[in-house]
Amino acid sequence: MLRNSIKLALTVLGRRKFFTFISLFGISLTLVVLMVATAILDNVFGARKPESKFDRVLTVDRLGLYGPEMNITGNPGYKFLDRYVRPISGAEATSIASNAEMLTMYHGDRKIETHLRRTDAAYWRIVDFDFLEGGPYTAEDDRNGSAVAVITEDMRTKLFDGKPALGKTFVADGLTFRVIGVVPSVSLLRTAAFSEIWAPMRTMRSSDYQKETTGAFTGLVLAKSRADFPRLKSDFKNRLSRYVFDDPMQYTKVVAGLDTRFESFARVALHVRGQNNEEARTGKLRLFLVLAALLFITLPTMNLISINLSRIMERASEIGVRKAFGASSRSLIGQFILENVVLTVIGGAIGFVLSILALQALTRMELLPFAIFDINLRIFGYCMLLAAVFGAISGAYPAWRMSRMHPVNALRGGAL
Amino acid sequence: MIRLNSVNKVYRTERVETLALENINLDVAPGEFVSIMGPSGCGKSTLLNLIGLLDAPSSGELALDGAEVGKWGDNKLAGFRNEKLGFVFQSFHLVPDLKVVDNVEIPLLYRKTNGTPRRQLAQAALDRVGLASRIHHFPTQLSGGQQQRVAIARAIVGKPRILLADEPTGNLDSAMGEEIMDILHDLNKKDGTTIVMVTHDDRFARRTDRIVRLFDGRQVA
Numbered sequence: 001m002l003r004n005s006i007k008l009a010l011t012v013l014g015r016r017k018f019f020t021f022i023s024l025f026g027i028s029l030t031l032v033v034l035m036v037a038t039a040i041l042d043n044v045f046g047a048r049k050p051e052s053k054f055d056r057v058l059t060v061d062r063l064g065l066y067g068p069e070m071n072i073t074g075n076p077g078y079k080f081l082d083r084y085v086r087p088i089s090g091a092e093a094t095s096i097a098s099n100a101e102m103l104t105m106y107h108g109d110r111k112i113e114t115h116l117r118r119t120d121a122a123y124w125r126i127v128d129f130d131f132l133e134g135g136p137y138t139a140e141d142d143r144n145g146s147a148v149a150v151i152t153e154d155m156r157t158k159l160f161d162g163k164p165a166l167g168k169t170f171v172a173d174g175l176t177f178r179v180i181g182v183v184p185s186v187s188l189l190r191t192a193a194f195s196e197i198w199a200p201m202r203t204m205r206s207s208d209y210q211k212e213t214t215g216a217f218t219g220l221v222l223a224k225s226r227a228d229f230p231r232l233k234s235d236f237k238n239r240l241s242r243y244v245f246d247d248p249m250q251y252t253k254v255v256a257g258l259d260t261r262f263e264s265f266a267r268v269a270l271h272v273r274g275q276n277n278e279e280a281r282t283g284k285l286r287l288f289l290v291l292a293a294l295l296f297i298t299l300p301t302m303n304l305i306s307i308n309l310s311r312i313m314e315r316a317s318e319i320g321v322r323k324a325f326g327a328s329s330r331s332l333i334g335q336f337i338l339e340n341v342v343l344t345v346i347g348g349a350i351g352f353v354l355s356i357l358a359l360q361a362l363t364r365m366e367l368l369p370f371a372i373f374d375i376n377l378r379i380f381g382y383c384m385l386l387a388a389v390f391g392a393i394s395g396a397y398p399a400w401r402m403s404r405m406h407p408v409n410a411l412r413g414g415a416l
Numbered sequence: 417m418i419r420l421n422s423v424n425k426v427y428r429t430e431r432v433e434t435l436a437l438e439n440i441n442l443d444v445a446p447g448e449f450v451s452i453m454g455p456s457g458c459g460k461s462t463l464l465n466l467i468g469l470l471d472a473p474s475s476g477e478l479a480l481d482g483a484e485v486g487k488w489g490d491n492k493l494a495g496f497r498n499e500k501l502g503f504v505f506q507s508f509h510l511v512p513d514l515k516v517v518d519n520v521e522i523p524l525l526y527r528k529t530n531g532t533p534r535r536q537l538a539q540a541a542l543d544r545v546g547l548a549s550r551i552h553h554f555p556t557q558l559s560g561g562q563q564q565r566v567a568i569a570r571a572i573v574g575k576p577r578i579l580l581a582d583e584p585t586g587n588l589d590s591a592m593g594e595e596i597m598d599i600l601h602d603l604n605k606k607d608g609t610t611i612v613m614v615t616h617d618d619r620f621a622r623r624t625d626r627i628v629r630l631f632d633g634r635q636v637a
Contacts, residue, residue, distance in 0.1 A: 004525060318511045324470060325570070326498020326526040328491050361605050407470040411509060 002338075004361060009339035011405035013346075016311075020343070023307055027390065028354060029348025030300040034293060035355035035383045036362070039373050041289075043189055045261050046378070050129040050186060050193045054224060054261060057126060059192065060085050060219035062267055075099065076256065077202075077215030084239045085219030085258070088232060093222040095122040098209075099134070100195040101216070105172045106411075107159050115196035116172060118204060126222045127193045134166045134181035137200050145202035150181035155196045155371070187371035191261075192220060221258060233258045297386075301394045308340065308398035310344060312405075319402055320410030329403035336402055340395025341388055348387025352380065355373065417578060417610045418444035418467055423476030425462055425633075426541040437464045438633045440476070446577075447608040449601070451621040454630035460614040461582055463630065467612060468580045469493045478497055481577060498526045502571030506583035508563045510555040516566050517542065523574040541569035545599055560594030568599055572609070579603065581613040585612075587618055597623055 013020045047055040063076035097119040124136035156165045165179040236258040243254045266285040360371040425437040435461045465471040520538040545565040585593030629637035
């Protein structure tokens with residue numbers, strides 16, 4: 001019966017070419033937009049190189065201090081992270097990294113706009129760059145404040161015309177750095193890994209950063225497994241409950257979270273000014289994304305429903321015949337929904353191919369430098385699921401109307 | 417085989433009430449070939465639809481093959497139609513998207529008949545109506561007479577005890593009409609299939625065992 005229904009669905013689609021074309025056009029276009037959006041989201045939130053371990057990474061990148069007179073929210077400072085994140089126990093690695101700061105440097109007669117991030121040595125255990133040359137700096141380099149640097153492939157081109165860079169030097173931020181490693185260029189979307197130059201933390205020109213509670217730093221915690229997340233979060237919360245305020249008269253409450261990337265995004269995106277924002281509102285963000293996607297597919301769904309309703313009228317006689325020969329309402333509903341799911345899954349496959357082309361074009365356009373938008377098996381799975389759900393929704397109502405059609409009316413040409 | 421007792425059928429809209437059938441009492445014996453005649457709009461097709469369980473009487477009793485069907489739900493009615501009834505329509509009602517053989521298989525799709533036996537039964541039914549060589553054609557590639565023969569094959573493929581034919585010769589010329597009547601007679605005589613046929617044509621009606629005449633929704637003979 002199932003094979004027969006699929007065969008019938010394909011036959012119907014093959015013989016009603018115009019209807020099939022219109023439907024597939026709408027379905028595939030809708031799915032292209034959804035797939036491209038999903039691919040971008042996956043690019044932002046998914047664990048991909050050089051952040052492929054980030055499904056096990058928690059970060060602290062927001063800090064709120066609240067007092068009777070004033071509140072302050074922003075990135076945490078080194079001192080805060082050093083005291084409350086670095087000592088978290090049971091993690092595979094903990095690290096502190098500065099934000100990638102914009103920097104203007106001069107190399108020969110060229111002015112280069114670039115980004116510099118300072119990190120400790122543990123940072124390189126958390127990100128996983130494939131080094132094209134050399135390797136990362138060590139804890140000893142950091143302790144000694146050695147002026148060594150890892151640069152990207154793109155920086156190598158800008159500084160040394162793409163020639164091997166190991167041992168070569170350049171001047172940035174008032175220091176002469178020696179290149180000890182070259183890594184592939186990284187997208188701005190990889191917020192923890194992104195930079196163009198990396199240097200040891202202690203190459204900072206002043207050690208004042210070590211005394212600051214708020215600043216421009218991120219704490220990174222690599223868990224041994226995701227199962228450790230609750231324990232690590234609770235450890236951080238406990239430490240935070242014993243937080244020592246620099247000036248207890250000024251601030252009385254501290255808020256920070258050891259967050260996954262999605263939680264961190266939710267914390268920033270749904271931040272409410274003047275409120276404590278203690279919890280990352282991931283549920284709300286997820287709901288918002290799902291509602292946005294649903295809202296987006298509502299229009300094409302309505303469109304497909306209306307096409308399907310007119311198609312049912314066209315096939316009224318067939319429905320009458322099937323009812324006369326013993327088809328129950330349930331089997332007719334099943335048949336019609338299956339036909340629609342077959343249609344939308346074909347539309348999904350076309351949309352999938354078009355999405356790959358669209359994402360390749362998006363990557364080539366370099367709207368976000370070094371961002372590679374591609375589709376992996378996970379996205380493919382999501383999209384096929386989306387297509388099937390879309391098919392079931394847009395087929396269900398017309399199928400129900402069809403099943404209610406009176407057989408005598410249906411045989412006469414039908415009125416729903 | 418078919419028993420209608422004081423059957424009425426009323427169609428109601430918001431403003432108008434139309435009495436389509438009034439106090440119909442009819443008994444059709446097993447193996448009988450009955451034709452229903454009357455002017456257009458007298459209720460012939462309505463009566464056939466009631467017997468075919470495609471519509472329900474407004475009042476009265478209807479029994480088919482010994483079963484009182486008045487209170488049956490959608491699934492039970494669908495099952496009964498599938499097992500016991502076969503339909504032939506004036507305008508054939510073949511599914512244009514399906515090949516001849518797939519059209520004939522339709523009733524068997526709603527039984528638990530597997531692919532190979534289903535195909536064999538459909539081929540046998542087509543053979544019976546002389547269309548074994550046309551199984552892979554689409555309906556639009558056939559003449560009107562051939563299409564009606566496919567429709568008959570579809571009606572008999574499930575070996576129904578009752579065949580209901582609504583003006584089966586209405587869209588055919590007289591020669592093709594005779595062919596169709598020959599097939600129906602053959603089914604009636606050889607298989608003992610009970611047949612109720614609506615027709616306008618006296619010549620074909622006279623070839624049946626009995627003629628029931630309707631006028632303005634009432635049985636007049």
